[in-house]
Amino acid sequence: MLGWLDSHAHICSKEFDEDLDIVINNIKENNITKVMIICSDLNECEKAFDLAKNDKRFDVAVGLHPIDQKDLTKEDYDRFYMYAKNKYVKAIGEIGLDYHWHNDNKEEQKELFIKQIELAKQLDKPIIVHSRDAMQDTFEILKKYKIKGVLHSYSGSYEMAKEFIKLGYYISIAGPVTFKNARILKEVASKIDLDKLLIETDCPYMTPVPYRGKRNEPMYVKHTGKYICELRNIDEIIFQKQIHNNYETLFNSN
Ligand SMILES: [Zn+2]
Incomplete structure (x- = not known):
């Protein structure tokens, strides 16, 4: 049963349209025993549910990503709520704040983030948090809500990681930890409590050494x-x- 797991993979995104069967075969042959499929585009959900239905190694998460916030319609929200309730959906995510790509709509981002945290609470599902150049605001929001979750592809300091852990959050480390200049991330990965650590690819991006620059996969x-x-x-x-x-403690203990 032992092997590796990927707590964050966008394998139903269009980057894998051409060869998803090969990518899934690679998952099996390399004994990747769990893959959390993240659906940031609602059109990916049905494909993800099919995979989860046929193979227990796949779980699904769905969330409205802060980067796409500006184009959301009422229909998108309705579809999102419908998918969020699906039994294969083990987490709401990725959700959060991204001030790197957009910093002119911070209040709207916070509002959408909080709305989805409240939904996750109602459904009793954990959250998968995206936070880019927005660590302090993310922390202020998470402090107010008692809910389980993970900071995915973590990019903050060790001190900040300890604060998130105090709130009950897990910290997930992606491929950049293998990059030569990732001093802070290496510190986080080597020092945080082992029972609060997860790993992920965030594929198709963030490919670890020695495949840096190529498309990433689980x-x-x-x-x-x-x-x-x-x-x-x-x-x-x-x-x-x-x-x-x-x-299992984070995603499957409900
Ligand atoms: Zn992601």
């Missing part, structure tokens, strides 16, 4: 996992076991 998560094991000087099997426990 099987590459093992490079991130192995790298963190080296950083922490920990046995791979022990690490895998802990990561699986963390994943």
Whole structure:
């Protein structure tokens, strides 16, 4: 049963339209035992539900991403609420704040974020949080709501990570930890509590070394996992076991 897992993968996005069957085969052959499929585009949901229906290794998350906020219609919201209730949806996400791409609509972003946190609470599902150049505002919002969740593709400081962990959040590390200049992320990955750590690809982006620059896919998560094991000087099997426990505790304990 042991192997690697990917807590954040956009495999139903159009970047995988041409060869999703090969990518899924790679997942199986490389013994990636769990993949959380993130649907940021609502059109990806049906495909993701089909995968989850046929193979227990797949879970699904759906959320309205802050980057797309400006174009959302009433129909989008209705569809989102319908999908969010689906039994294969194990988390609401990714949701959050992104001031890197948009900083002229901060209040609207916060509003959408909070609305989805409230829905997650109602449905008793954890949240998957996207936060880019918005760490302090993200923290202020999460502090107000008691809900389980994970900061995905974490890019903040170690001190900030400790604060999120105090609120009960998990920290998920993606491929950039393997990059040479990622000093702060390496510090986070090597020092935070092991029982609060997750790993992910965030594919198709964020490809770890030695495939940096190529399209990312779930099987590459093992490079991130192995790298963190080296950083922490920990046995791979022990690490895998802990990561699986963390994943199950967060996403499957309801
Ligand atoms: Zn993502």
